[in-house]
Amino acid sequence: NAGVTQTPKFRILKIGQSMTLQCTQDMNHNYMYWYRQDPGMGLKLIYYSVGAGITDKGEVPNGYNVSRSTTEDFPLRLELAAPSQTSVYFCASSHPRQPPNTGELFFGEGSRLTVL
């Protein structure tokens, strides 16, 4: 019963490096999301996807890119990492293809990224 799986759980990057946070879900959900959480703050939406091949920007998309080639996977790409991207990143999914849709998001365990 895996749910939403994110990798890696921890990563340290140097300024200017690039990396991809992986996210996969096995619940056959249509919608997937990437959020970031800064210390003492709520979660802010980076990007989301309502289905394979469709992505859209959230509140804080600058410095990130996403793709959704399959229903299961929604990787988040950081290009030219900056200290401002130091944060905890959460992937989430919702909207099962089959009812019932309870409206909630199911979250991964988070990935802590530090940019030095």
Next chain:
Amino acid sequence: AQTVTQSQPEMSVQEAETVTLSCTYDTSENNYYLFWYKQPPSRQMILVIRQEAYKQQNATENRFSVNFQKAAKSFSLKISDSQLGDTAMYFCACRGANSKLTFGKGITLSVRP
């Protein structure tokens, strides 16, 4: 656009007592969901309770209940018989038809033994 406001940054409660966490929201949607999520030190986001806006009855899940005042756009969480394991950060969140979940800044709840 939706906004969610949690104005209390932290609260403390004695074990076995009752505590209420406040939340107000704003949305232009007619049909929306409201949630309370718990984030313990493990940082896992755990759903505590959900409320569908079209339902007048307040949601209840064991020791957790909400006071949903739709006209006032208020959605408070009551925790009864507080337990040490309730110590966590609690986030109020709103989700409209566009399916984007908007979070408040959260409140840190400490349960004292």
